[in-house]
Structures are given as C-alpha cells and as structure tokens.
Amino acid sequence: MSIITPNVDKWKQVHAILAEQAGGGTETIDYQANDAMSELQRMLPDQVSLDNLHQLRRSQHSKIMALKSRITSLRAELVEKQDPGRMQETQRLISDLIGQVNDIREKAAEAEAIVTTITKDIQRLDLAKRNMTTAITALRRWGMLQQAHKELKELLVKRDYAPMANSIAAIDGLSTSLQALTTNPPVASVFKEISDVRTRVKDAVSHELDAFLLQDPNKPTDRDKVGEAYLVADALGSDFKAHAIERYVNTELREYRRIFAPSSEAGHLDNTARRFAWFRRVLKTHDEEHAPLFPPRWEVDRILVAKFADSTRTDLRTSIEGDRTPSVATLLEAWQVTLEWEAQMSQRFHKPFDKVVSDLPFGQASATVSSIFGESMKVFVDAQDKALSDMLSAYRGNRSRPSLEGASVESETPVSVLPSSTELFYFYAQILEQCRRYSTGRGMKDLAGVLAKWLRIYSDDVLIASMKKVETRPSMDGRPNLQEVKNACLALNTADYCLVTSTQLEEKLKDTIDLQFRDDVSFQAERDLFLGVISACLITILGELESACEPALSTVLRTSWSNVENVSGRSPYVSDLVGSIKSVAEVVRERVNQKRFVKSFADKAVGMIMTRYTAAVVRSRPLRKVGAEQVLLDVQAIKACLLEIPEPYTSSTANTYTRLVQKQTSQLETMLKVVLVPEDPPDGFVQNYCLLIGDKSFSNFQKVLDLKGTLRSNQQQLLDIFLSVTSSNPDLQDTSFLTTLDMDPENKSAAVASMVTRTDSRSNLSSQIGGPLRSETPKGFGDFKKLVSFAIHGQLTL
Structure with a gap:
C-alpha cells in the first residue's frame, strides 16, 4: 500500500509556534515533528494496522481541528496585543520613569557636594587641632629642655653625679623630639650649648674615673661618687660607656700583661696555672669591691673574662710556637688547667664558655683559650x-x-x-x-x-x-x-x-x-x-699436621700391597697416623678460642689428609684384592679419627662435618670396592664398575685396571667389554671422581701449598672458614672503661 507523507515543514512551524506560546510544550501533539515518517510508521507498523485506518483518520482530523482552533485564538490575541494605543501608553510610562531617574541622580550629586564640603571643614579643624597640640607639646618640651639644661650646668659645677644622670637622660629624650626645630637660630643655639655641656660632663666623668682607676693609696676616693659617675657614663651613650669599660678592664689587666709577658719566665707554658690563679684573685677583688660600682646590665665581669681569655690565648700561642717546643706533659697540663678554668667560668655565667666570650653586650667577641691547644x-x-x-x-x-x-x-x-x-x-x-x-x-x-x-x-x-x-x-x-x-x-x-x-x-x-x-x-x-x-x-697448623703425618704416609707408600696374604686387622701405620692427627687436633681444640676456626681447621685437615693418603695408596699400586681389603679397613679407622677432630660440636655442625668426611672418604672407598671385584667373569667386573663409578670414561677404567695390577694380556679383553657395555648405556656419565685422580702424584702433596695464596685476603679466609667470620656485627663499647676492661681480660660484657 502507499502512505501519503504529510507536509513536515509546515507541521514544524506550527509546532514551534505552539511550543513558544505554551511555554515549551503542547498537550495535543504527541509525535515528534522532526521525524513525521517515524510517527506514521509507529501508527501504521504493519498491514494489519490498516484495518483501523478509518478510526485513525478520525482521530487525526480531530487533532487538526483542535490545532486550527488554537491558531485562530492565538491570532486574535496577537491582534489585541498590537493595539497602537497600548503601545503609546507604554512609551509614556517609560519616559516618566527615565525622568524620575534623572531627578534622583541630580539630587545625589548635590548631596555628595554638600558632604564633601563638610568633610573638608572637619579635616581643616582636625589639622588645626593637631598643630595646636604639637605646638603646645613642643613649647612644654622646650621649657623642660631649658630647665634640664640649666639643672645640668648647675650639677656640673657642684660635681653632683647622682641627679646628673637623670638630667642627661631627660635632655637626650627631649632633644630627640625637638631635633626638627634646630633650623630655628635660638633653638640651634641652645642645642649647641647642650653639646658643650655634654662634653664638659664627659671630661669631668673621665677625670673622676681616672682618679679612681689610678688612685693614690694615700688619697682614697669616694666610692659612692665613683658609682654615680659610672651611672652618668651609662647615660652618656654606648660609645662613652664602652670607653669606660675598656679603661677599667685594661687597668685591671695591665699588671697581668707585664708579669706574664711571653718573654718573661712567668709567661712560659708551664706557668699557665699561675695565670689563672692570678686572674681568680683579680676576679674576686672585682666581685667584692668593684662590681657594685657598675650597672648590672653592663656585665663587666664577663667582659673582663673575655679580655683576659683573649690576652691569654695570644700569649700561649706565642709560647707554643716559640723556639722551644713544649713537652707533651707540659702541653697537656696547660691544656687541662685551661679547660678547668673555662669550666669554672661556664658554671659562673650558666652558659658554655664559647658563649661567655662571644655573646658580649659591649666590646669585640673573643675565642676560647683552649682553642689554641687544638692547633697544637x-x-x-x-x-x-x-x-x-x-x-x-x-x-x-x-x-x-x-x-x-x-x-x-x-x-x-x-x-x-x-x-x-x-x-x-x-x-x-x-x-x-x-x-x-x-x-x-x-x-x-x-x-x-x-x-x-x-x-x-x-x-x-x-x-x-x-x-x-x-x-x-x-x-x-x-x-x-x-x-x-x-x-x-x-x-x-x-x-x-x-x-x-x-x-x-x-x-x-x-x-x-x-x-x-x-x-x-x-x-x-x-x-x-x-x-x-x-x-x-691456619695454614701453619695444617702444615704441621701434614709434616706429622708424613712418616705414616711414607709407610703406606713403601708397602707392597700385592704381597699381603690376609687381613688380620688395621695396619701398623694407622696408629701413627691417627696418633699424629689426634695430638694436633687436641692442641687446636684446647688452644683456639673461637670454634669457627676449629671447624675451619677440621674441614681443611680432612681434605689434606685424604688427598695425601689417596696419593700414597695410588703410588703404592698394585693393590690386588687382599691389599684393597686391607686399605679399605685402614680407611675406616682413619675416618673414625677424622670424625673426632672438631669435637665438641653442636648437632647441626656435627652433621655438616660428618657429611664432609663421608664425601672425602667415600671416593677412596668406592675406588677400593671396584678393585675388590674379581676380574673373572669379565662382564661382571665391568658391570660392577659401571654401577659403582657410573662413568664411561676409557681412561678412568684404565686407572682401575692399573690399581688392580691387571696383566696387560688380560686388559684388552676387559677394555673391549667395557667399550661394548658403555656404548649401549646412555645413563653413564662422561666423567667421575676418577677423572681428577693423579696416577703419578708428587712426593709432597700440594694440599697445603695450594692454600698459600694471598693470606691477607678477606675472601680467602672466608672460603677457608666455610662461611662469614661473624654472624652479627659486634656491639660497640659503651664507654672507654669497657674498652680498657676488654683490652685487659679479652672479654666484654655489654
């Protein structure tokens, strides 16, 4: 069938107008205008839905009529809202509103101008008030300054120092605030007079202090007056105050510099204790007689200590660096008394001595006296x-x-x-x-x-x-x-x-x-x-052990095993060999303190002894069956002796060492067991070799035949069978322990000589001991007393 497509664009326009008028939505439209075809397909999804086409058309027609009615009403409303009369009324109201806004702006500008005028008047009044206050204050201060100046001149004439300090302090305070008025000639004149009076006051105070510092014993000074003079010096400023302190300190130390000059005998380094004893007396005199004369905040005693330290340090440096080098005893004695004196001064001032001489209220910072000894x-x-x-x-x-x-x-x-x-x-x-x-x-x-x-x-x-x-x-x-x-x-x-x-x-x-x-x-x-x-x-001990075993090993070398007819017990040389091993091992166990070194010795001893013994047995070939049985019995006795070398041992260490001994002796035992097997039948002998040795090496098999003393005529058959058996057995290895067996070893084994490499090597010793030297880092000494105890007794309890 064919469906007539609606005019989508027209519907979109209608939908947009209705949506705008209705506030964004329409209640009567239930489809999307942007997709009319989809809406039609929804209403008519299949051919069966065409049966309801008549009903659908009526429904859509009703909707169309409703839309037309809505459009008509909206058009009427639009015509009503476009009435020219209403537009003119709206414009008139807007014009009135603009006029009212302009009136408000004009009134606001007038109010702002009035406020500005009032503010300026207030500011002028405030300025006038401040000027008046400043003028009154300046006049009062000016009067006070003149009065203080007058009093100072009168006090200077009378040499009345007690109130003079207050007058000077008042003049200094008032002069600071009136300094800006010195452009006025009368004010400048008064300030000049004040400066002249200050100069005369300084001269008077200096004369008073000099009379005190250089006083004639027959003419004692008035101590109260001296104390008042120092108060005046305090009021005269930091420069004059520092000058007064320096004069006092130099006067107190003048005799010290004369007595203990580096060129004098008392100035030598061995008289350092006398220096500090002299200063202690000076400091005691200062505390008892002179300290009350100074203002406490001057800390004259600390400045005196710093000056003494500076002078002493210079003198001691000259003595130490002089032509005659001091002895260590003299140097340490001087150092010790210096440290003791510095400790006393630190205790006196409740601070470290370097702070005592550096953090000074007046004067130049000094350094510690003991610092000169550090340079020496x-x-x-x-x-x-x-x-x-x-x-x-x-x-x-x-x-x-x-x-x-x-x-x-x-x-x-x-x-x-x-x-x-x-x-x-x-x-x-x-x-x-x-x-x-x-x-x-x-x-x-x-x-x-x-x-x-x-x-x-x-x-x-x-x-x-x-x-x-x-x-x-x-x-x-x-x-x-x-x-x-x-x-x-x-x-x-x-x-x-x-x-x-x-x-x-x-x-x-x-x-x-x-x-x-x-x-x-x-x-x-x-x-x-x-x-x-x-x-x-360790190498020396092993060398001594090897030398001790040499006679027994030489006996093995000289023994004709092929002539041994029966096995009746262990050979006589075993007693000598075991005795030598035990005697050396006993000394090592008793004399070596650390068991790890005993273990190292035991490990190396097993390797050295078995290497030398195996070499001796090989060189003494042929063994034959009975000879191999005898050697096998001797090996058991030697093994038992080797197992006892490192005792007493812990179970874990003993197990490790036992495995080592078993490994070292099992190779010789296996080789002897192969030699024990009879050559007849040949197949059985070859099979036993493959089972016990487990390799297919032709040269290794030849070594076993040489050890047995097999006749050359019989060897070829055995070799042929060996080649036949080993060629068909893929499980056999190419090599075994027999590969490294030397059939013509030297008379002296290299077991010990091979260990003499770099004896100063850490890795070499670690490998000989079989592990790290220490299982943990040693704890440090808590103090030097424990170090001394350890040095004496060789043991330390931490």
Whole structure:
C-alpha cells in the first residue's frame, strides 16, 4: 500500500509556534515533528494496522481541528496585543520613569557636594587641632629642655653625679623630639650649648674615673661618687660607656700583661696555672669591691673574662710556637688547667664558655683559650706515635719469635692471646680517653691514623714475624711439633682478638669524633691484615699436621700391597697416623678460642689428609684384592679419627662435618670396592664398575685396571667389554671422581701449598672458614672503661 507523507515543514512551524506560546510544550501533539515518517510508521507498523485506518483518520482530523482552533485564538490575541494605543501608553510610562531617574541622580550629586564640603571643614579643624597640640607639646618640651639644661650646668659645677644622670637622660629624650626645630637660630643655639655641656660632663666623668682607676693609696676616693659617675657614663651613650669599660678592664689587666709577658719566665707554658690563679684573685677583688660600682646590665665581669681569655690565648700561642717546643706533659697540663678554668667560668655565667666570650653586650667577641691547644695536637699525636714505637720495640722483628714462644709454653694457666696485644689496646684506651678530654676534631682524626699505623705494624712485625721458624726440623722424625702448633694457635687467637677489638675501637671513635671527620675513621685495611694473619696461622697448623703425618704416609707408600696374604686387622701405620692427627687436633681444640676456626681447621685437615693418603695408596699400586681389603679397613679407622677432630660440636655442625668426611672418604672407598671385584667373569667386573663409578670414561677404567695390577694380556679383553657395555648405556656419565685422580702424584702433596695464596685476603679466609667470620656485627663499647676492661681480660660484657 502507499502512505501519503504529510507536509513536515509546515507541521514544524506550527509546532514551534505552539511550543513558544505554551511555554515549551503542547498537550495535543504527541509525535515528534522532526521525524513525521517515524510517527506514521509507529501508527501504521504493519498491514494489519490498516484495518483501523478509518478510526485513525478520525482521530487525526480531530487533532487538526483542535490545532486550527488554537491558531485562530492565538491570532486574535496577537491582534489585541498590537493595539497602537497600548503601545503609546507604554512609551509614556517609560519616559516618566527615565525622568524620575534623572531627578534622583541630580539630587545625589548635590548631596555628595554638600558632604564633601563638610568633610573638608572637619579635616581643616582636625589639622588645626593637631598643630595646636604639637605646638603646645613642643613649647612644654622646650621649657623642660631649658630647665634640664640649666639643672645640668648647675650639677656640673657642684660635681653632683647622682641627679646628673637623670638630667642627661631627660635632655637626650627631649632633644630627640625637638631635633626638627634646630633650623630655628635660638633653638640651634641652645642645642649647641647642650653639646658643650655634654662634653664638659664627659671630661669631668673621665677625670673622676681616672682618679679612681689610678688612685693614690694615700688619697682614697669616694666610692659612692665613683658609682654615680659610672651611672652618668651609662647615660652618656654606648660609645662613652664602652670607653669606660675598656679603661677599667685594661687597668685591671695591665699588671697581668707585664708579669706574664711571653718573654718573661712567668709567661712560659708551664706557668699557665699561675695565670689563672692570678686572674681568680683579680676576679674576686672585682666581685667584692668593684662590681657594685657598675650597672648590672653592663656585665663587666664577663667582659673582663673575655679580655683576659683573649690576652691569654695570644700569649700561649706565642709560647707554643716559640723556639722551644713544649713537652707533651707540659702541653697537656696547660691544656687541662685551661679547660678547668673555662669550666669554672661556664658554671659562673650558666652558659658554655664559647658563649661567655662571644655573646658580649659591649666590646669585640673573643675565642676560647683552649682553642689554641687544638692547633697544637700534632705535638700530642707525635708523642703517642713515639710511645707506641718504644712500647712495641720489645716485640718486633727478631724479638717477636721469643715473645710468642715464651707466651705459649706449657704452664698452669696458658694465655689465650699475646700479652703485647692487650698491652697495646690498653694503651690505646688510655690515649683515646686522654684525647677525648682535649679534642674530638682534627686531633682525634690524626690520632686515629697513628692507631691504624701501629695496628698494621703489629700485624706484620709482631704476629707474622713471630711465625717464622728459626730452623726447619727433619720431616721424617715421626713426631708432631706441638710447640709450633701452640704458637700458631696463640697467634691466631691474638689476630682474632685484634680484629674484634679494632672493629669496636672504630665504632667508639666514630661515636666520639666530630661529625665532619667521622667518615675519615676506618680500620678496614687493618682488619683485612688480621684476617690474613688468621689465614696464615691456619695454614701453619695444617702444615704441621701434614709434616706429622708424613712418616705414616711414607709407610703406606713403601708397602707392597700385592704381597699381603690376609687381613688380620688395621695396619701398623694407622696408629701413627691417627696418633699424629689426634695430638694436633687436641692442641687446636684446647688452644683456639673461637670454634669457627676449629671447624675451619677440621674441614681443611680432612681434605689434606685424604688427598695425601689417596696419593700414597695410588703410588703404592698394585693393590690386588687382599691389599684393597686391607686399605679399605685402614680407611675406616682413619675416618673414625677424622670424625673426632672438631669435637665438641653442636648437632647441626656435627652433621655438616660428618657429611664432609663421608664425601672425602667415600671416593677412596668406592675406588677400593671396584678393585675388590674379581676380574673373572669379565662382564661382571665391568658391570660392577659401571654401577659403582657410573662413568664411561676409557681412561678412568684404565686407572682401575692399573690399581688392580691387571696383566696387560688380560686388559684388552676387559677394555673391549667395557667399550661394548658403555656404548649401549646412555645413563653413564662422561666423567667421575676418577677423572681428577693423579696416577703419578708428587712426593709432597700440594694440599697445603695450594692454600698459600694471598693470606691477607678477606675472601680467602672466608672460603677457608666455610662461611662469614661473624654472624652479627659486634656491639660497640659503651664507654672507654669497657674498652680498657676488654683490652685487659679479652672479654666484654655489654
């Protein structure tokens, strides 16, 4: 069917007009004019809806008629509103309104002009009032100024200082307010007279004060009058006041400068205590006799202290820098009495001494007397350097060995560390405590450098030098040199003690020294040296153990295992080998303080002994079946001995060490078990090799045949079977522990020699010990007393 499209534009216009007149909406239109087609499709969605077309047309027709009626009414209303008469009336009303607004503006302007006129009159009256008040005040002040001037002249004639101070204060206050009137000649004349009178007053006061300061004992001065003169000086201004104070202070210290001049005997550094004793008497006289004469706010006593400090500091600098360098004892004594005097002055004025001499009410700021000694700390540091050199000279170089042996000999209570180390750190504690009292700045930094220097010297010239043997004993005497082991244990303990104590010494220094020098303090290089000493001691002990085991290992080397007919027990050499191991291990357990070093020794001892023993067994081939059984039995006895080296141990450490021993001995045991297997049948022998060794290396299999002593004629068949079996077994490895087995080892094992690399290396020692040296950072000393206690007893309770 076809649907007639309505005139959409026309409908839009109608809808817009109706919406504007109705306030934005129409009640009779229920479709959107901007989309008429959509509206028609909504009313006639399908063909079935055409059955209601007639009813729909009636409905739409009704709506159209309603719209037409509405349009007609709106047109009539529009014609009514466009009435010319109504428009004229509206224009007339607007014109009247504009006229009324203009009238209001004119009246407002008139009112503003009236208010402005009134305001100007009020301002003129206010100005006149202020001028009148100012004039009256000025006249009153002028009169008061003239009266005060007159009184001052009269008082000056009478030398009556008590009221003179008030008159001067009044004149100063009045003159300030009348200064602007000095352009008037009469006023300027009075001001000039006042200035002349002030000058005469200053002269009179100066004469009075000079008479007091330089008084004749036969002509005592009037103290009350002097006190009043100082009040006048206070009123005369800050410049004259400072002049009066300076005259007094210089007079009081004039005799001091004469007696204690740097060129005189009393001015030497060793007479520093006399300087302060003299000043205490002067200060006491000032407090008892002169202080009441001065206004309290002048703080003359503090200025006197500052002037004395400045003069003393200059004199002491001249003495210290003179031709004769003072001794350390003299320097420290002078420093100590200076600090004590400064502490007394700080207590007197309830503030630090640097504030006492710098924060002055009058005069130039000074510096502390003790600051001059800080510049001379080099004398103290050099003296400590020489003292350390003298103290350690008895233990250095050729004397280090006797001192070590003397300390490690058998006694009822053998020492655990060298006495020289505790003596060294005790001396360190003393000089650090002494330095802390005097300087925590550059002087302490320089002293820390000296301490580090002598730690290095102690490590090299005492500990390392003491371990050098005078002569070498024969390697085949069969007896371990336990004295050498004890020496090494003592040196090890001493190095560990120095390592720990130097760490805590560094922490204490950093806590004490000034912040700006804190990063410059470090003993890390010195601690590395002590770690190297510990490493060297462990290597020495291992070397002695190897030398002690050498006779037994030589016996293994000389044994013809192929001629052994039966196994009746462990071999005789085992007793010697086990005895040597036990004797050295017992000394190490008893003499080494730290168990971590015992563990390190045990770990390395197992590796060294098993390496040397395996090499001896290999060189003594062929073993044959019975010989292999005998060696296997001997290995069990050696293993049992090795397991007992580090006792007593904790369970966790024991388990770790047991696994290490099992690993070191299991390789030799496995190799011996392969040798035990008979060559016949050949297939069974090869299968056992693959099962126990687990590799397909032709050279390794050849090593086993050599150990068994297999005849050359029988080896080819076994080798062919080995190649056949291993080629078809992909699970076999290319290498095993036999790969590194040396069939022609040297007579001397490199087990210990390989460890002698850089003994001063931290990483080297850490690897030998098997872990970090310390599980936690050592706690610092709470004070120097604990440091001294630790230096003496070798232990610290924190």
